[in-house]
Amino acid sequence: MIVSEPLSDMLIWCAIIICGIITFLTRFLPLSRFMPKQIPQSVEKALGYVPAAVLTPIIITAILLPDGEFSLDGNMRLPAAIIAVVIAMLSGSIMLTLLSGLGLLWLLSYLL
Amino acid sequence: MTVSASDKKSEFLAGIRDELPLQLGVFPFGLVFGIAGIESGLSALQTFFLSTILFGGASQIVFIQLIASGTPLPVLIASVSTINLRHALYGVSVSRYLQHLPVGWRIILGYLLTDEAYAISIRRFTMQPASAYMHFHLLGTGLTLWLCWHLSTACGILLGATIPDYLQLSFAIPLTFIAVITPLLRQMPMLVATLVSGATAVMLHGMPWNLWLIIAAFAGIIAAVIAERLTSREARSL
Numbered sequence: 001m002i003v004s005e006p007l008s009d010m011l012i013w014c015a016i017i018i019c020g021i022i023t024f025l026t027r028f029l030p031l032s033r034f035m036p037k038q039i040p041q042s043v044e045k046a047l048g049y050v051p052a053a054v055l056t057p058i059i060i061t062a063i064l065l066p067d068g069e070f071s072l073d074g075n076m077r078l079p080a081a082i083i084a085v086v087i088a089m090l091s092g093s094i095m096l097t098l099l100s101g102l103g104l105l106w107l108l109s110y111l112l
Numbered sequence: 113m114t115v116s117a118s119d120k121k122s123e124f125l126a127g128i129r130d131e132l133p134l135q136l137g138v139f140p141f142g143l144v145f146g147i148a149g150i151e152s153g154l155s156a157l158q159t160f161f162l163s164t165i166l167f168g169g170a171s172q173i174v175f176i177q178l179i180a181s182g183t184p185l186p187v188l189i190a191s192v193s194t195i196n197l198r199h200a201l202y203g204v205s206v207s208r209y210l211q212h213l214p215v216g217w218r219i220i221l222g223y224l225l226t227d228e229a230y231a232i233s234i235r236r237f238t239m240q241p242a243s244a245y246m247h248f249h250l251l252g253t254g255l256t257l258w259l260c261w262h263l264s265t266a267c268g269i270l271l272g273a274t275i276p277d278y279l280q281l282s283f284a285i286p287l288t289f290i291a292v293i294t295p296l297l298r299q300m301p302m303l304v305a306t307l308v309s310g311a312t313a314v315m316l317h318g319m320p321w322n323l324w325l326i327i328a329a330f331a332g333i334i335a336a337v338i339a340e341r342l343t344s345r346e347a348r349s350l
Contacts, residue, residue: 007179012158018189019175020165023196028222030203031210039204046337050198052296052305053332055170055289057313057325062286065317077283084287088294094137097291098284105283 076108120245127252130232137288138228138257139264141169144284146268147275148173152180156269163265167258168226171195173285174325183322191325202230209237210247221247224254227292300343305336 007015029035063077064070072078084101091097142163149159154176162172171192178188202225210218233250275281296302309332316324 007182007185009155009158011185012154012179015175015179015185015188016158016162016165019171019192020167022189022193023166023168023171023199024223026193026196027199027203027225028219030200031207031218031222031225032215033211035207042337044201044204045340046333047198047201049301049305049333049336050194050201050329052293052302053309053336054195054198054325054329055293056306056310056332057328058170058174059286059289059293060310060313061317062282064314066282070314070317077280077286080283081286081290084290085294088291089297092291092295094134094288094291097294098137098140098287101287101290102280102283105280109278109280 074112076105076112080105080108120248123243123245123248124252126236127233127249127254128256129252130236130249131229131253131256134228134232135256135260137291138169138260140281140284141288142261142264143268143271144281145169145172145176146265146270147272148268148282148285149176149265150269150272152176154179159269160262160265163262166192166196167223167261168196168199169261170289178322178325181322187321187323187326191322191329194326194329198227199225202227202234205234206230206237206250209242210250213247217247221250221254224250224258226254226257228257229253301336301340304339305332308332308335 030039059081063081064072064075066075066077080101083104084097087100088097145163146159149162149172150156154162159176162175166172166175174195175188175192178191183191203222206221206225210221213221229250232253236249237246293302293306297306309328312328312331313324316327318324319327
């Protein structure tokens with residue numbers, strides 16, 4: 001098994017290029033003339049849920065498992081993230097969310 | 113925003129002008145990506161060219177995280193590709209405005225079609241009078257983002273080691289994503305997608321081969337589709 005063994009330099013370049021080609025095709029194919037002009041509404045709706053469904057797992061694991069281990073004890077990222085969600089909801093601003101979240105994390109880490 | 117941009121140059125400049133404010137959020141993200149790329153064990157060249165070849169923030173972050181934790185190639189590729197699936201939706205949405213262009217133009221604009229460029233240019237396409245040179249607006253937003261993304265990636269690669277750990281800059285990544293998805297949560301199926309994918313990720317995080325991300329993503333999408341069907345059926349029966 002190749003798990004936990006780092007990929008070789010060559011394989012990493014291969015991975016970058018393959019991911020790049022697939023991502024480019026994802027963006028270009030709908031603009032090409034090979035694709036039907038209308039895609040089924042159900043597919044369009046399902047694609048609309050992709051951001052929420054892929055970004056949430058990344059957010060949750062970055063907050064709850066910052067070092068790959070589940071940690072709630074003394075985890076300052078959790079309260080900072082919760083406040084950031086409230087700020088994001090109220091302001092809708094990426095910059096304000098970033099600044100308040102990072103600021104709070106620094107403040108909590110400094111105080112506690 | 114210009115009301116009646118009638119030629120190529122003014123469309124292009126309007127695109128740049130409309131895109132610039134977003135760079136306040138893009139620059140720190142690229143910076144953090146550059147730093148994280150080096151920390152994950154990628155070379156400076158690999159980190160930089162990820163920004164060129166993949167050109168998608170969230171997918172690049174996941175790429176380096178999965179690489180660092182020794183994920184098999186097929187799982188890595190499937191996970192990264194799933195994250196970028198949403199871009200197909202942008203293509204579908206703008207294709208009616210770009211169909212008539214020569215294929216070279218469509219290749220360039222397809223390559224540049226990221227979240228931030230789409231979000232700004234679709235407003236120009238839909239909310240302002242059509243013009244023959246509208247595509248220059250998307251070229252403007254796309255190139256602005258492309259330049260800023262490469263500049264910030266390079267800064268992150270160069271500064272990486274000098275930025276102290278206690279700043280915990282990596283926290284900027286989940287914060288950016290929080291800012292992106294929170295406004296979506298007012299729609300019920302989106303909320304379901306968030307809750308189900310988040311819970312699945314936490315439960316499955318120990319899975320071998322880092323399969324948790326792709327499973328959590330599909331669980332979230334399927335749950336949202338079901339939730340949406342159930343609510344629309346309810347609405348019809350009322």
